[in-house]
Amino acid sequence: MNVIVCVKQVPGTNEVKMNKETNTIIREGAEAIINPFDTYAVEEGVRIKEQTGGKATVISMGIPSVAELLRQTIAVGIDEAVLLSDRAFAGSDSLATSYALSKGINKIGDFDLVICGKQAMDGDTAQVGPGLAEKLGIPHTTYVRKIEEIRKGYIRCQRMTEDGYEVIEMPLPAVITVVKEINEPRLPSLKGMMKAKKAEIRIMTADDIGADKDLCGLKGSPTQVVETFVPVHDVNSEMIEGTPGEQVKRLAEKLLSMKFMTVK
Amino acid sequence: MSGIRIIEESCIGCRLCVKACPFGAIRMDGRKAVILDNCTLCGICVPACKFNAIDYEKGPVSNAVDITKYSGVWIFAEQKNGVPEPISYELLGAGRKLADDRKTRLTAVVIGDKLSDACEKLIAYGADEVMAVEDGSLAVYNDESYSDIFVQMIRKGRPEILLMGATTYGRSLAPRIASRINTGLTADCTRLEIDPADGKLLQTRPAFGGNLMATIICPNHRPQMATVRHKVMKPLEPDYSRKGLVTRPEVSIPRETSVKVREVVKTIFEMVSLAEADVIVSGGRGLGAPENFKLINELAEVLGGAVGASRATVDAGWIEYNHQVGQTGQTVGPHVYFACGISGAVQHLAGMSSSDIIVAINKNPDAPIFKVATFGIVGDAMEILPLLIKEFKAALG
Ligand SMILES: Cc1cc2nc3c(=O)[nH]c(=O)nc-3n(C[C@H](O)[C@H](O)[C@H](O)COP(=O)(O)OP(=O)(O)OC[C@H]3O[C@@H](n4cnc5c(N)ncnc54)[C@H](O)[C@@H]3O)c2cc1C
Ligand code: SF4
Ligand code: SF4
Numbered sequence: 001m002n003v004i005v006c007v008k009q010v011p012g013t014n015e016v017k018m019n020k021e022t023n024t025i026i027r028e029g030a031e032a033i034i035n036p037f038d039t040y041a042v043e044e045g046v047r048i049k050e051q052t053g054g055k056a057t058v059i060s061m062g063i064p065s066v067a068e069l070l071r072q073t074i075a076v077g078i079d080e081a082v083l084l085s086d087r088a089f090a091g092s093d094s095l096a097t098s099y100a101l102s103k104g105i106n107k108i109g110d111f112d113l114v115i116c117g118k119q120a121m122d123g124d125t126a127q128v129g130p131g132l133a134e135k136l137g138i139p140h141t142t143y144v145r146k147i148e149e150i151r152k153g154y155i156r157c158q159r160m161t162e163d164g165y166e167v168i169e170m171p172l173p174a175v176i177t178v179v180k181e182i183n184e185p186r187l188p189s190l191k192g193m194m195k196a197k198k199a200e201i202r203i204m205t206a207d208d209i210g211a212d213k214d215l216c217g218l219k220g221s222p223t224q225v226v227e228t229f230v231p232v233h234d235v236n237s238e239m240i241e242g243t244p245g246e247q248v249k250r251l252a253e254k255l256l257s258m259k260f261m262t263v264k
Numbered sequence: 265m266s267g268i269r270i271i272e273e274s275c276i277g278c279r280l281c282v283k284a285c286p287f288g289a290i291r292m293d294g295r296k297a298v299i300l301d302n303c304t305l306c307g308i309c310v311p312a313c314k315f316n317a318i319d320y321e322k323g324p325v326s327n328a329v330d331i332t333k334y335s336g337v338w339i340f341a342e343q344k345n346g347v348p349e350p351i352s353y354e355l356l357g358a359g360r361k362l363a364d365d366r367k368t369r370l371t372a373v374v375i376g377d378k379l380s381d382a383c384e385k386l387i388a389y390g391a392d393e394v395m396a397v398e399d400g401s402l403a404v405y406n407d408e409s410y411s412d413i414f415v416q417m418i419r420k421g422r423p424e425i426l427l428m429g430a431t432t433y434g435r436s437l438a439p440r441i442a443s444r445i446n447t448g449l450t451a452d453c454t455r456l457e458i459d460p461a462d463g464k465l466l467q468t469r470p471a472f473g474g475n476l477m478a479t480i481i482c483p484n485h486r487p488q489m490a491t492v493r494h495k496v497m498k499p500l501e502p503d504y505s506r507k508g509l510v511t512r513p514e515v516s517i518p519r520e521t522s523v524k525v526r527e528v529v530k531t532i533f534e535m536v537s538l539a540e541a542d543v544i545v546s547g548g549r550g551l552g553a554p555e556n557f558k559l560i561n562e563l564a565e566v567l568g569g570a571v572g573a574s575r576a577t578v579d580a581g582w583i584e585y586n587h588q589v590g591q592t593g594q595t596v597g598p599h600v601y602f603a604c605g606i607s608g609a610v611q612h613l614a615g616m617s618s619s620d621i622i623v624a625i626n627k628n629p630d631a632p633i634f635k636v637a638t639f640g641i642v643g644d645a646m647e648i649l650p651l652l653i654k655e656f657k658a659a660l661g
Binding site: 011036037062063064065087090091093094095098121122123124125126127128129130131132133134135139140141142143145156159160161162163164165166167168169170171179180181214215217218219220221222223224225226227228229230231236237238239240244245247248249251252254255256258 | 267284286287288301302303304305306307308311312322324325326327407408431432435436437438439440442443444446447448449450451452466470471472473474475476477478479480481482483484485522523524525526527528529530531532533537538539540585586588591592593600614618621623634635636637638639640641642643644647648651652655656659
């Protein structure tokens with residue numbers, strides 16, 4: 001079975017630092033990483049390929065340097081990596097991203113399943129998976145925590161919900177987005193790392209995938225960011241001292257006096 | 265760099281844009297800012313520059329529609345077993361205000377089976393009209409049938425604004441629909457306002473795990489779609505004497521869907537889910553052993569709250585993944601968040617730092633969790649928790 005995994009590069013965070021004035025977390029060293037949820041998508045793709053035979057391909061839309069990052073996925077078992085990179089893609093919102101990825105995926109062709117992460121940790125929208133499925137004209141299921149069965153033309157999986165899960169069946173090809181619970185990603189093997197080093201990353205432009213440039217990037221994006229600001233959380237940290245008994249008494253008093261403890 | 269340019273004459277070298285760019289794509293070259301090749305054209309630096317020194321050409325967009333042909337505010341009323349979910353009332357509260365500001369009608373769309381009670385409630389909570397699509401086959405949420413029906417209704421009814429909950433279903437249904445009708449969708453909004461100047465919907469949302477707020481517009485496409493976070497919008501007081509219209513739109517209901525929901529399984533039996541809880545009690549490795557989560561459960565129960573967990577405890581198999589709070593778990597924003605024996609890795613903080621009040625209990629006085637805590641107790645969670653349970657039990661009866 002052929003699987004295509006969508007992977008996004010996001011700015012990484014490695015250290016907690018608080019901005020004293022605004023009490024927000026400062027992200028130091030914006031080293032680029034693979035979106036954490038996508039590492040689970042990659043692992044699931046590799047497992048399906050190993051179990052059923054076939055090929056696992058990753059696809060990403062991003063700046064040229066993402067190519068190097070995609071090597072990490074080859075080191076853990078991905079067969080081929082494709083990077084969609086073109087200035088025409090810059091400034092894409094989730095709709096334009098879904099469109100470009102759908103064109104790229106159709107160009108790769110011959111796939112049974114597309115796997116996305118639950119959401120990207122920068123844009124945080126979780127919209128690309130369902131949007132992409134729609135553009136491909138195939139069904140989707142979000143928040144998949146387990147694949148119960150997969151074979152040619154059929155998948156049965158569990159979707160995580162607020163209070164449990166659902167068992168969902170779909171015909172293939174289809175798109176799923178996965179949560180962390182689905183697996184534990186492996187570490188790269190030595191052989192994998194050798195392969196990754198030598199691998200050729202295919203880079204495709206908007207023209208290569210036959211994308212209509214009017215539907216890509218800024219032009220193809222209905223949404224526009226007009227303002228951004230850093231939220232100010234007024235944290236007046238107060239340490240409560242004393243013996244455990246005193247600490248608890250004081251804490252309870254404070255909380256109860258604040259009146260939000262409306263017990264149902 | 266096409267699409268974006270620093271206007272050198274205007275740039276005074278203040279570096280505000282460098283700080284604002286989340287992708288590290290601006291560098292100072294002497295006293296002038298320079299945009300690098302890794303710029304994603306996200307647009308964040310543009311309003312950050314107070315000197316109008318960043319030229320960002322959006323240009324004409326594709327698939328624009330005649331926006332004057334769209335009117336009315338719609339909300340998607342999620343329901344389970346015919347009972348509207350709390351988010352539906354929150355959306356009506358938010359939608360009511362927007363509809364009044366736009367001097368237009370507020371419509372609730374409800375899809376399911378046996379909906380007459382739900383219709384009544386939705387009117388009491390502020391809807392002028394409820395469009396109900398009722399069918400036995402629609403009793404359980406299904407991405408395929410719900411999106412098909414919804415798209416038919418939107419094409420016919422042409423709302424200018426459409427709000428949905430940022431719930432599991434809403435975050436699946438909304439992007440599917442937006443992608444089919446080619447409109448913009450703003451995710452997880454925490455503030456919605458009408459721009460008094462031109463009537464546009466200003467949609468404000470957190471991104472980057474809550475570390476950045478962005479206001480987003482959808483100027484040339486309709487409906488302006490947004491999903492809305494749990495618990496930020498206030499429902500109205502229900503008024504069962506309110507009059508409203510219940511209509512049954514003519515839609516074709518898919519007889520056979522390729523997506524089939526075979527089973528709906530409940531594994532969490534608390535009163536409230538993490539997303540909806542006013543109070544969350546979370547446990548971390550400082551609890552020492554999996555069985556000690558029973559103290560977390562007990563405190564949550566006393567306070568009518570939900571149980572959260574750090575990634576470490578989930579990975580160690582102490583508790584189910586549904587409870588995980590943080591970057592690879594859920595983002596929550598309750599009134600009170602108890603972090604018990606949680607050190608506060610940045611990934612955890614990203615998922616809960618927007619809580620109104622944070623109580624941290626940890627043995628290590630240097631734990632990062634104390635930096636975001638409203639109240640901190642340096643101590644052993646295993647010693648403090650039983651006392652807290654006793655104290656609150658006594659106080660709350
Ligand atoms: C502050 C800010 C706010 C934003 N708000 C919105 C908004 O409200 N609405 C909107 O439409 N856009 C918004 N965007 C734009 C959005 O971030 C981009 O469209 C982005 O390309 C995709 O969205 P996401 O990051 O939310 O991905 P998600 O939809 O969260 O990603 C889900 C999965 O899709 C796949 N995927 C996503 N992007 C790529 C990619 N480039 N290549 C390969 N796979 C990918 C991955 O598997 C990923 O795990 C915002 C951007 C910023 C910077
Ligand atoms: S914020 Fe504006 S003025 Fe300041 S350095 Fe950047 S471009 Fe120049
Ligand atoms: S548009 Fe976005 S990525 Fe480009 S420089 Fe500005 S803030 Fe950075």
